[in-house]
Amino acid sequence: MTVSNASPPFGCVVIIGAGLLGASLGLALKSRRLADHIIGVGRREESLAIAKSKGAVDSVSLSVSESVRDADLVVISTPAALVIPVLHEIRPLLNKSAIVTDVASTKAGICDFADAAWPEPRRFVGSHPMAGSEKFGPEHAVPDFYEGSVCLLESSTRIDEEAQSLVAFLWRSVGSRVVPIDPEQHDLMLALSSHVPHVLAAALAIGAAEQHVIPDVIGNGFRDTTRIAAARPEIWRDICLTNKMAVLKGLKKLRANLQTFEQALRSDASDSIELFFAEGKAARHLLVGDNMQDERVSGE
Amino acid sequence: MTVSNASPPFGCVVIIGAGLLGASLGLALKSRRLADHIIGVGRREESLAIAKSKGAVDSVSLSVSESVRDADLVVISTPAALVIPVLHEIRPLLNKSAIVTDVASTKAGICDFADAAWPEPRRFVGSHPMAGSEKFGPEHAVPDFYEGSVCLLESSTRIDEEAQSLVAFLWRSVGSRVVPIDPEQHDLMLALSSHVPHVLAAALAIGAAEQHVIPDVIGNGFRDTTRIAAARPEIWRDICLTNKMAVLKGLKKLRANLQTFEQALRSDASDSIELFFAEGKAARHLLVGDNMQDERVSGE
Numbered sequence: 001m002t003v004s005n006a007s008p009p010f011g012c013v014v015i016i017g018a019g020l021l022g023a024s025l026g027l028a029l030k031s032r033r034l035a036d037h038i039i040g041v042g043r044r045e046e047s048l049a050i051a052k053s054k055g056a057v058d059s060v061s062l063s064v065s066e067s068v069r070d071a072d073l074v075v076i077s078t079p080a081a082l083v084i085p086v087l088h089e090i091r092p093l094l095n096k097s098a099i100v101t102d103v104a105s106t107k108a109g110i111c112d113f114a115d116a117a118w119p120e121p122r123r124f125v126g127s128h129p130m131a132g133s134e135k136f137g138p139e140h141a142v143p144d145f146y147e148g149s150v151c152l153l154e155s156s157t158r159i160d161e162e163a164q165s166l167v168a169f170l171w172r173s174v175g176s177r178v179v180p181i182d183p184e185q186h187d188l189m190l191a192l193s194s195h196v197p198h199v200l201a202a203a204l205a206i207g208a209a210e211q212h213v214i215p216d217v218i219g220n221g222f223r224d225t226t227r228i229a230a231a232r233p234e235i236w237r238d239i240c241l242t243n244k245m246a247v248l249k250g251l252k253k254l255r256a257n258l259q260t261f262e263q264a265l266r267s268d269a270s271d272s273i274e275l276f277f278a279e280g281k282a283a284r285h286l287l288v289g290d291n292m293q294d295e296r297v298s299g300e
Numbered sequence: 301m302t303v304s305n306a307s308p309p310f311g312c313v314v315i316i317g318a319g320l321l322g323a324s325l326g327l328a329l330k331s332r333r334l335a336d337h338i339i340g341v342g343r344r345e346e347s348l349a350i351a352k353s354k355g356a357v358d359s360v361s362l363s364v365s366e367s368v369r370d371a372d373l374v375v376i377s378t379p380a381a382l383v384i385p386v387l388h389e390i391r392p393l394l395n396k397s398a399i400v401t402d403v404a405s406t407k408a409g410i411c412d413f414a415d416a417a418w419p420e421p422r423r424f425v426g427s428h429p430m431a432g433s434e435k436f437g438p439e440h441a442v443p444d445f446y447e448g449s450v451c452l453l454e455s456s457t458r459i460d461e462e463a464q465s466l467v468a469f470l471w472r473s474v475g476s477r478v479v480p481i482d483p484e485q486h487d488l489m490l491a492l493s494s495h496v497p498h499v500l501a502a503a504l505a506i507g508a509a510e511q512h513v514i515p516d517v518i519g520n521g522f523r524d525t526t527r528i529a530a531a532r533p534e535i536w537r538d539i540c541l542t543n544k545m546a547v548l549k550g551l552k553k554l555r556a557n558l559q560t561f562e563q564a565l566r567s568d569a570s571d572s573i574e575l576f577f578a579e580g581k582a583a584r585h586l587l588v589g590d591n592m593q594d595e596r597v598s599g600e
Contacts, residue, residue, distance in 0.1 A: 130519050150516055179516040189517045192508040197525040200500055202580025203557040207550065208492040209583035216450055216479040217489045218587050219430050221528045225497040228521045229584040233577035240565055240573055250507065251562050255555055257503040262551050265540055273540055277533035280502025283509035284529040287518050 009169065010035040011072035016064060016086055018042045018051040021103050021129065022077030023138035024145030026056030028174035031143040041067045051138040064089055071098050073170070080104035081238040084113050087124070091117045099163045100124045101170070105190060106243040107183035111154055125167040126154035126183060128190075129176055136232070147175035155180035191246035193287075196254060198236050199247070201229040309469065310335040311372035316364060316386055318342045318351040321403050321429065322377030323438035324445030326356030328474035331443040341367045351438040364389055371398050373466070380404035381538040384413050387424070391417045399463045400424045401470070405490060406543040407483040411454055425467040426454035426483060428490075429476055436532065447475035455480035491546035493587075496554060498536050499547070501529035 013029060015022040018040040029035045040057030041064055042048045048060035061067045068074055068090045076086050083102045087110070094100070100123060104110055107126045114124040131149040151171035153164075168178045181189075205226045240247050264272035313329065315322045318340040329335045340357030341364055342348045348360035361367045368374055368390045376386050383402045387410070394400070400423060404410055407426045414424035431449040451471035453464075468478045481489075505526045540547050564572035 130517070132519070152517060179514075181517075186517070188511060189508075189513045192504075192511050193513050193517050193522045194519060196507070197504055197521050198577075199558070199561055200504065201525060201584075202577050203554055203561065204492075204497055204500065205580045205583035205587065206557055206576075207496070207553050208489075209586055211488060211492050211550075211553070213489045213493050213587060215587050215589070217430070217452060217481075217486070217493050219432070219494060221497050222493045223588055224524045224527045225501060226580075226584045226588065227524045229577075229580040231577070231581070233574045233581060236577045237570060237574040241568065241570060244565055244568075248562060248565060250511075251558060253507050253511070254503055255558060257506055258499070258551060258555060261499055261503065262548060265544055265548060268541065268544075270537060270541060274533045274537040276506075277498075277502050277529075277531070277536045280505045280526075280529040281531070281533060283505035284501075284526045286509055287505065287513060287515055288523050288526065289515070 008034050008036050009166075009173075012037050012039070012070050014039045014041060014067050014071040014074045015057065016041045016067075016074065016076045016090075017078035017082075018047050018057065018060075018138050019077060020136050020138065020140055020145070021131070022075065023051045023054065023056040023141035024131075024143070025075060025077065025103075025174065026051065027054065027141055027143040028146060030055055032173060034173055035073075039067050039071075047138050051141070054138065054141060056138060056141055065093055068093050068098070069095070071095075073166070074098060074100045075170075076100070076102040076104075079235065079238055080106055080242045083110050087113060087117060098123065099160075099166055101127045101167045103127055103129055104242070105130075105194070105239055107152075107154060107186045108246075109242055111156065111183040115158055120158050121160035121163075122158055123160050123163040125159055125163050127167060127171065128152040128186065129171060131176075144175065146171065149176050151176035151178050152181045152186055153178050154183055154186075156183070187243050187246040188249065191243055191250040192253075195236075195239055195243055195247045196250040198228050198231060199240070199251065200254070201226045202236075205229045308334050308336050309466075309473075312337050312339070312370050314339045314341060314367050314371040314374045315357060316341045316367075316374065316376045316390075317378035317382075318347050318357065318360075318438050319377060320436050320438065320440055320445070321431070322375065323351045323354065323356040323441035324431075324443070325375060325377065325403075325474065326351065327354065327441050327443040328446060330355055332473060334473055335373075339367045339371075347438050351441070354438065354441060356438060356441055365393055368393050368398070369395070371395075373470070374398060374400045375470075376400070376402040376404075379535065379538055380406055380542045383410050387413060387417060398423065399460075399466055401427045401467045403427055403429055404542070405430075405494070405539055406546075407452075407454060407481075407486045408546075409542055411456065411483040415458055420458050421460035421463075422458055423460050423463040425459055425463050427467060427471065428452040428486065429471060431476075444475065446471065449476050451476035451478050452481045452486055453478050454483055454486075456483070487543050487546040488549065491543055491550040492553075495536075495539055495543055495547045496550040498528050498531060499540070499551065500554070501526045502536075505529045 013035040038057045040051045040060045083104045111126045129151040313335040338357045340351045340360045383404045411426045429451040
């Protein structure tokens with residue numbers, strides 16, 4: 001992309017929540033000279049100081065309300081559970097042209113709230129950049145954090161077209177591939193592809209420890225299947241709570257599929273058991289594709 | 301290890317089942333000059349020819365009964381479901397000093413059968429070398445296949461001491477760390493650490509596909525959690541059937557843990573939800589330990 005001499009496309013950007021995602025976005029925008037001025041807003045002075053010293057933001061503030069008044073673009077990168085309270089707080093303070101987005105990994109509740117809070121067409125667009133790391137905090141922020149990732153972007157007839165284009169451009173400009181998606185569909189898909197797997201990974205690890213499994217028998221299969229159980233409990237508590245209905249639906253579905261398998265095994269229905277594994281293999285291939293690295297453990 | 305000028309420790313070795321595990325064992329023994337002569341036995345001439353051309357075996361045979369008569373050591377590396385039929389066939393044909401082991405990933409049924417078939421102390425010792433790959437067939441065999449892996453070795457007062465020492469030496473000499481384990485404990489631990497995770501990985505992939513999840517929303521979490529769903533269905537059918545009771549016990553336990561979580565989520569019991577994820581994280585840490593590579597996706 002060629003950056004012209006004209007003013008940067010994003011003007012005054014306010015990033016609320018200067019953690020890994022927020023500070024990385026700041027660094028990505030700064031390194032590409034895409035913003036006039038970036039204000040980092042947070043509750044912990046220490047985190048804000050780190051974000052500033054890394055050059056992720058130009059100035060910092062502990063006050064959401066003071067910071068957003070002159071914002072052209074507000075990015076809410078707080079934990080998911082805080083997005084609605086922040087939207088509620090800033091909505092009356094924003095100037096008319098301000099565009100708002102977020103980075104939460106659940107969307108329907110937030111987008112429903114925005115529907116009620118904004119006049120139509122609204123200038124809030126929900127985002128879910130699917131970039132992550134086991135690390136957290138602005139100290140680990142990097143300018144290429146979003147390079148090569150997918151950003152799921154709310155698609156709705158209620159959104160202002162300019163806002164939608166600008167937020168899509170935001171993510172594309174930091175290296176994401178933007179995929180439009182309906183918020184309810186998004187939440188069900190994420191429940192099945194991410195939230196339920198986190199619950200299962202934890203359940204598997206708990207079950208193995210309860211039965212006194214020893215580390216010597218642990219192979220790559222268990223290692224891979226439970227990898228995400230190492231995530232931060234408070235983050236996943238919030239994600240499950242904000243996506244409650246879809247997670248419950250996904251878990252119910254899963255328990256039904258497990259019961260089908262159990263019945264087949266209990267009755268030695270060898271063909272049904274093989275079919276179950278064959279369907280699992282085909283489904284994974286459909287969703288993930290194949291590559292050698294992915295399948296290094298299947299004969300274990 | 302210094303190899304003396306004396307005859308190799310394993311004399312005449314018969315490897316029944318010249319697949320990835322069997323042919324790799326042959327290559328490992330040959331490269332270390334640990335066997336006088338290795339006979340590869342199988343049902344498919346083509347596989348045997350590949351094993352021979354790679355130098356994994358010195359001669360080949362389609363007949364189990366003809367091959368084992370002069371064996372000093374027999375290694376059964378067929379699929380798990382065939383181990384007992386093979387034991388049944390060869391037991392009356394073996395000479396008195398012959399030692400037998402296997403490589404199946406379930407042990408109690410096989411070891412129980414050996415208890416009944418051999419006079420005490422028996423010269424059959426169950427092995428479970430935990431080495432694997434997505435590949436299969438002798439064409440992928442390599443001499444360092446077992447290097448750095450763990451081999452779980454049956455521990456029982458019914459086993460002849462010489463047989464136990466020799467089989468332990470076998471696995472150590474090809475690079476495995478040998479861990480003694482009771483066969484029933486083994487099967488329950490493997491159900492929880494490997495077999496149930498395979499069932500879950502398949503169930504997750506099936507659930508996601510049934511709900512029309514799109515590949516764009518798939519992140520590293522799903523990729524890791526379902527990696528083992530890419531395994532061969534017929535192998536996992538047999539493993540589950542041979543370890544039926546332990547797998548059913550593990551699945552029941554898991555469904556109970558999932559139900560606990562569902563109840564907590566349904567009633568917005570935020571502390572219980574966090575505790576569940578915290579217990580999962582602690583359990584995984586206990587069993588797998590931590591390293592950066594393991595946790596690259598936890599913030600997704």
